[in-house]
Amino acid sequence: MAGIDYDERIPNNVNLSGDTRLQRALEDWQPNFLQWWNDRGPADSTDLDIYLRTAISVEPSGWAHFDHVKMADYRWGIFLAPAEEGRKINFGAHKDEPAWQEVPGEYRSELRRLIVTQGDTEPASVEQQRRLGQTAPSLYDLRNLYQVNVEEGRHLWAMVYLLQAYFGRDGREEAEALLQRSSGDPDKPRILQAFNENTDDWLSFHFFTYFQDRDGKFQLAALAESGFDPLSRSCRFMLTEEAHHLFVGESGITRIVQRSCEIMKENNLYDPSDVRQHGGIDLPTIQKWLNFHFSICLDLFGQELSTNAATYYTMGIKGRYDENKIDDDHVLDGATYKVPEIQGDRIVDVDEPALNAINQRLRDEYYTDSQRGVDNWNKMIREQGIDFQLVLPNRAFHRSIGPFATVKATPEGKIISESEWDQKHGQWLPTPEDRAFVESLMKRVIEPGKFANYIAPPARGINRQPMDFEYVKFH
Numbered sequence: 128m129a130g131i132d133y134d135e136r137i138p139n140n141v142n143l144s145g146d147t148r149l150q151r152a153l154e155d156w157q158p159n160f161l162q163w164w165n166d167r168g169p170a171d172s173t174d175l176d177i178y179l180r181t182a183i184s185v186e187p188s189g190w191a192h193f194d195h196v197k198m199a200d201y202r203w204g205i206f207l208a209p210a211e212e213g214r215k216i217n218f219g220a221h222k223d224e225p226a227w228q229e230v231p232g233e234y235r236s237e238l239r240r241l242i243v244t245q246g247d248t249e250p251a252s253v254e255q256q257r258r259l260g261q262t263a264p265s266l267y268d269l270r271n272l273y274q275v276n277v278e279e280g281r282h283l284w285a286m287v288y289l290l291q292a293y294f295g296r297d298g299r300e301e302a303e304a305l306l307q308r309s310s311g312d313p314d315k316p317r318i319l320q321a322f323n324e325n326t327d328d329w330l331s332f333h334f335f336t337y338f339q340d341r342d343g344k345f346q347l348a349a350l351a352e353s354g355f356d357p358l359s360r361s362c363r364f365m366l367t368e369e370a371h372h373l374f375v376g377e378s379g380i381t382r383i384v385q386r387s388c389e390i391m392k393e394n395n396l397y398d399p400s401d402v403r404q405h406g407g408i409d410l411p412t413i414q415k416w417l418n419f420h421f422s423i424c425l426d427l428f429g430q431e432l433s434t435n436a437a438t439y440y441t442m443g444i445k446g447r448y449d450e451n452k453i454d455d456d457h458v459l460d461g462a463t464y465k466v467p468e469i470q471g472d473r474i475v476d477v478d479e480p481a482l483n484a485i486n487q488r489l490r491d492e493y494y495t496d497s498q499r500g501v502d503n504w505n506k507m508i509r510e511q512g513i514d515f516q517l518v519l520p521n522r523a524f525h526r527s528i529g530p531f532a533t534v535k536a537t538p539e540g541k542i543i544s545e546s547e548w549d550q551k552h553g554q555w556l557p558t559p560e561d562r563a564f565v566e567s568l569m570k571r572v573i574e575p576g577k578f579a580n581y582i583a584p585p586a587r588g589i590n591r592q593p594m595d596f597e598y599v600k601f602h
């Protein structure tokens with residue numbers, strides 16, 4: 128069942144040709160998508176031949192197929208993970224009832240809202256990364272950027288399919304609106320704030336894929352628990368692609384940190400900031416970027432206490448991470464969860480109804496998962512004998528959503544006055560000078576096997592290709 132029909136205008140495994148109304152609606156949307164990709168997708172990429180991985184089957188055993196593809200010929204399609212026979216809803220008020228194959232009428236607007244919010248992030252990320260190809264540090268990295276971009280484009284298709292197939296006229300309007308909002312546009316911004324930020328340099332790109340795509344991992348996993356089966360199946364397949372994006376981020380930062388350490392050792396430097404004079408990105412600068420990206424991503428989990436999230440959970444449309452592995456009643460009757468609260472100038476964890484703390488729980492899990500890569504980077508720095516450690520900032524630092532949005536805090540989580548913040552935030556977050564410095568290093572390298580000076584080569588090539596493989600062919 129999982130074969131994908133590439134002869135169709137829209138490759139799919141949802142038997143699109145058996146539903147002419149839907150097929151027509153999607154074929155109407157397709158030229159607008161292609162126009163959007165042209166105008167706001169990867170700049171100057173149309174004529175490139177890129178070594179891409181495409182889905183040929185959704186079975187875990189081999190959906191990835193590698194080949195050079197001309198960007199202009201790339202085909203986005205609609206792929207759902209295979210249906211699980213007899214799947215049941217495993218949480219909320221409908222626990223143990225069969226999963227829904229159609230939208231339950233009374234939950235329609237909440238479901239639509241979740242799908243629209245998820246869908247909005249996908250084109251947003253492509254827009255944010257639009258110009259990065261012009262400064263890629265190698266062909267290998269350029270190829271990874273485009274791989275990420277085409278998959279985010281496909282994730283947009285996945286959400287548009289759900290909107291058009293299950294939400295009638297409203298869904299068609301929402302599908303159009305997904306192409307009309309635009310990252311950073313003051314009049315029609317993207318829905319979630321982190322998706323309106325600039326991602327203009329490759330240090331930002333790698334932190335984006337490490338931190339922001341990790342929000343994607345957790346949100347998609349929570350939506351994969353949904354009682355609305357088509358959403359669950361879409362998200363399950365999207366998650367398989369997300370793993371590569373996280374790899375790009377984690378290995379990208381590893382390579383930048385590694386290079387920074389190498390430059391210190393090659394030149395007998397003791398002060399990490401001296402790395403700048405040798406064309407590398409120094410560890411304190413990397414820490415500032417980390418602080419920025421991590422803190423804006425903490426906001427992506429919503430308010431610490433959220434009745435929206437409680438409602439989604441009770442309705443059975445958005446669950447918790449790994450819902451099945453949690454040992455409780457899955458309705459959260461009388462359960463509590465620790466949530467941070469500001470008391471004077473102190474942050475105190477207090478017990479709140481677990482139902483209202485669903486967002487907080489997911490954020491906590493995200494925090495723990497984010498720490499793992501940081502530990503690996505620190506291990507590498509230590510092994511080089513360098514006295515510096517990267518640290519995730521406290522959850523109160525630089526927040527715009529939830530109780531911490533009303534206060535200023537240091538990366539260690541000490542609440543400080545506005546005036547102290549004004550004096551010191553340049554020590555913790557990128558300043559215009561820091562950004563100008565990092566931008567000054569962003570020069571395109573396209574000779575096969577060569578890498579910009581600030582980033583080490585990867586440990587191995589994509590799909591076991593040699594390092595000097597022509598991952599992207601220019602014509």
Ligand code: BYC
Binds near residue numbers: 343
């Ligand atoms: N920015 O009750 P709350 C990905 C709004 S990333 C701006 O806590 P809720 C990807 C909120 O909308 C994953 N506004 O909200 C990664 C609400 O508005 P109203 C994306 C925000 O609903 C990289 C109000 O504040 N997927 O896939 O519990 C590349 C009250 O908040 C923000 C999803 O997010 C914010 N950060 O939680 C490509 C999953 N946060 O009602 C792709 C779908 C909150 O007052 N979305 N607000 O008008 C959701 O599950 C929820 O919408 C959220 C928010 C978790 C985001």
